[in-house]
Amino acid sequence: MITAVSSVPVAELERLAARSWRGLEEEPFGDWLLRAGGGFTGRANSVLVVGDPPADLPDAVASVTSWYSQRGLRPRAQVPTGSERADAALAAAGWTRDDDNLVLTAPLNGWAAPRVDVGLAAVPDDAWLAGYRYRGTPLPSVASAVLVNTDEPVFASVRLDPAPAPLAAVARGVVVDGWLCVTAVTVDDRYRRRGLATAVMAGLGDWARERGAHSCLLQVAGGNAAGLALYERLGFTEHHRYHYRLGVEPERRPG
Numbered sequence: 001m002i003t004a005v006s007s008v009p010v011a012e013l014e015r016l017a018a019r020s021w022r023g024l025e026e027e028p029f030g031d032w033l034l035r036a037g038g039g040f041t042g043r044a045n046s047v048l049v050v051g052d053p054p055a056d057l058p059d060a061v062a063s064v065t066s067w068y069s070q071r072g073l074r075p076r077a078q079v080p081t082g083s084e085r086a087d088a089a090l091a092a093a094g095w096t097r098d099d100d101n102l103v104l105t106a107p108l109n110g111w112a113a114p115r116v117d118v119g120l121a122a123v124p125d126d127a128w129l130a131g132y133r134y135r136g137t138p139l140p141s142v143a144s145a146v147l148v149n150t151d152e153p154v155f156a157s158v159r160l161d162p163a164p165a166p167l168a169a170v171a172r173g174v175v176v177d178g179w180l181c182v183t184a185v186t187v188d189d190r191y192r193r194r195g196l197a198t199a200v201m202a203g204l205g206d207w208a209r210e211r212g213a214h215s216c217l218l219q220v221a222g223g224n225a226a227g228l229a230l231y232e233r234l235g236f237t238e239h240h241r242y243h244y245r246l247g248v249e250p251e252r253r254p255g
Helices: 010-020 057-070 086-092 124-129 143-147 196-210 225-233
Strands: 025-029 032-036 076-080 101-107 117-119 154-158 170-177 178-189 215-221 237-246
Touching: 010 032, 010 076, 010 101, 010 143, 010 215, 010 237, 025 057, 032 057, 032 237, 076 117, 076 170, 086 237, 124 143, 124 154, 124 170, 154 196, 154 225, 170 196, 178 196, 196 225
Parallel strands: 178 215
Antiparallel strands: 025 032, 076 237, 101 215, 101 237, 117 154, 154 170, 170 178
């Protein structure tokens, strides 16, 4: 049965998305979820703030701060729509607010077939890892461990020129409870404006429908106008937003 994507509660969708992009270490904290992944990506290195923590909010914020500081990570909280009380407690403790990210959803029906060959692999090879530019920078060594740390991810790629030319586009998909969760959509600067982001999305959509998926979700920075335009053309609409709160950097002891 196809779920009406707009009717899915924020907390449910956030927990579902968290299963598609996990920390290398995770620990429940009441309803919240502590995650650490070597510092690679906000989602893998933040506490997901949905529901209630196991203590009152000021004490919960102190416990979260300690958990991340013990791991040498800056405390970070992912705060979705609906977590305003927790957000206020984090602000009161001096945690700074980052910009909004949009969580977009769309049904998987009606997507056109890709116009180029889209390769799919169970693990990312060196070419794929080189093609994924997280925030425009090369990946750290811990990235590959985070990328594969979920159930049956798939790594999509488009190659237009033979190696050693780079891949033209890459993306990552995971199906969780009938939802295709898409991340890491990247098109190499040399191949832009050829519809390749649409192609890798379509390739992932075909793959996901074969596995019973009915809907898709992804996250995009609020200031990413090009990405928002692309996803609007594919039928995505905004479901909710989240932002990060950042605590104080832990002290670095001399080595």
